[in-house]
Amino acid sequence: MIFFSTLKSEALRLLKNVSVLTVCILGPLAYFLLYPTPYENDVVRSQKIAIIDEDNTELSRSLAFFANSSSEVQVRGYATSLKNAQDLLERGEIFGILYIPKGFERDSFLQSSPTLSFLANSSYFLIYGSIVNGLYQATQELNPQIKIKQQILYGDYALKGSNHALQKDLLTLKSSPLFNSSLGYINYALAAVFVVILHQMLVVGMGIFGASYTYTPTSPALSLLFARMILFACICIPLFAFYFGFGFSYYGIHHHAKISDFWLFSLGFIFSILSFGNFIGTLVSKPYQATVLVLLSSLPLIFLLGFIWPLENIPSPIQTLVQFIPIFHGVNALLRLNEMGADFQSIFHYFKNLLSLGVLYLLLSYLVIILRTWDKKDFLSFCKKFTIQKLQNKQN
Structure with a gap:
């Protein structure tokens, strides 16, 4: 009963939040139309x-x-x-x-x-x-x-x-492009950039939405988290279908993945994105902080994902750090699945990592909400009692 009441109130709050709807719906659609425009010809001349x-x-x-x-x-x-x-x-x-x-x-x-x-x-x-x-x-x-x-x-x-x-021809050129037959930008990078756009827009939207909520000691933490994940999943799943269905066909991007493999992986990826978005939303206290945090990290993040700058040239500590962001596993797996025709077994470790990150960020989000809603006086009183009890145990 508490969950459905929370789901209803969060749904009404989402429908009234123009900023979140703009970022999560109009943002991806605008990027879809505007970002590839300079590269539509897919070739360079002269x-x-x-x-x-x-x-x-x-x-x-x-x-x-x-x-x-x-x-x-x-x-x-x-x-x-x-x-x-x-x-x-x-x-x-x-x-x-x-x-x-x-x-x-x-x-x-x-x-x-x-x-x-x-x-x-x-x-x-x-x-x-x-x-x-x-x-x-x-x-x-x-x-x-x-x-x-x-x-x-x-x-x-x-x-x-x-x-x-x-x-026969005396002068010949033997060339065999494996995964980018057009030798163009569209099949090389746009497929990965689309994934980055979806990830960043959804995380920004969830960050703004979470930061707009006033947490109190009576706030139902788990109900809030799951309600937000359901609501944003209703936005995220159609966007994935639009981008990877119509979008790939419209721009001529190769896609070799089986539908079942694609959606199985994508649902795990979406779960991880929503958990990460929840975490950002509970972590920041003001809506603009989520926007600034995600936008400032977007460009460095693109270079750390491995499809533009080789992973071997990235310092090991940074490589380890970036693997705690769902987009790293999402981009690398979807490129292999869609553009390279890999089977699900070969990307299973990415899928497993995404599920682990989803659970991790869900637990962290719950912990942050508990800490934010814990009354300071109660916390200080608890610390005082705990310290006194420890001292008494030592004396005994």
Whole structure:
């Protein structure tokens, strides 16, 4: 009876709290529409490169021409040496270097295996992928020229197909992107950022809602915690369905997880988020403190989750600390489940950790409420009696 009365009163309080509803409902919807807008094209264009042409032949000049004609690549100029090109790269004036070795044309016409070298800072993965794709298209344009020249050199023997080397492309690129076939931002980071957005918005909303409540010694701690978890679950579950259902399809994000595996994990993740949100809500005393706390931690948190900055480069104490935040396990598991096609067994340790965190933060929330509602006079009286009793026991 107490629980249903608490649930009703908390539901009415939630419906009247415009700030919480705005953060938890309108916030995720606004981020869903606005955040991916700059990356919707998912590609970059006209990236500047320098060419070192030691062959200086008609074929090497044709390669440079085709590269410059590509929408992905813009040839800034020719470098006289590798050191000169590296200086341009380090200053940010170019993003890649194409090295054409001496003998490139001769090797191409004589059926040898010509080698082209490309140097770039691959940490700029969008730029790197764009340039590689542009150079690949340029080499493809050279293949007909090479075949015609070989047919002239080798005559009808080549045309009859007895030499198989003349019947295939001489210049090829072997590339196999495993989990990001578009080599773009959408499939690389947006899937993880969506999870971060949902986590942070819900924690902020629950923090504001919890801090807006005045705790008294008669406050039903457990009823309050479970009532809030049920109410915010009614917001959280539809948002998960919207983001990972319609949202992923709308932006073309890969999702390979089984529906049963996804929802089993997501429900555990949601339980952990709601428990953590309850803890933040009981911990802060003023609504704005929850907003400040979560927003200030958002950007550092993204770099600590392991999908942008390698975990191996993060100090061990910080790695340990970040694992007490549900989003760490949520992001890493959902990326493996959705984008990499992992089975549930391989992410079970993340699921187990989330359930443990959910129970931990639920207990901590209960403890904080008890401490906040414990009358100070009663507490001091208890401490005094406890101390006197200890002294008496020692004397006896």
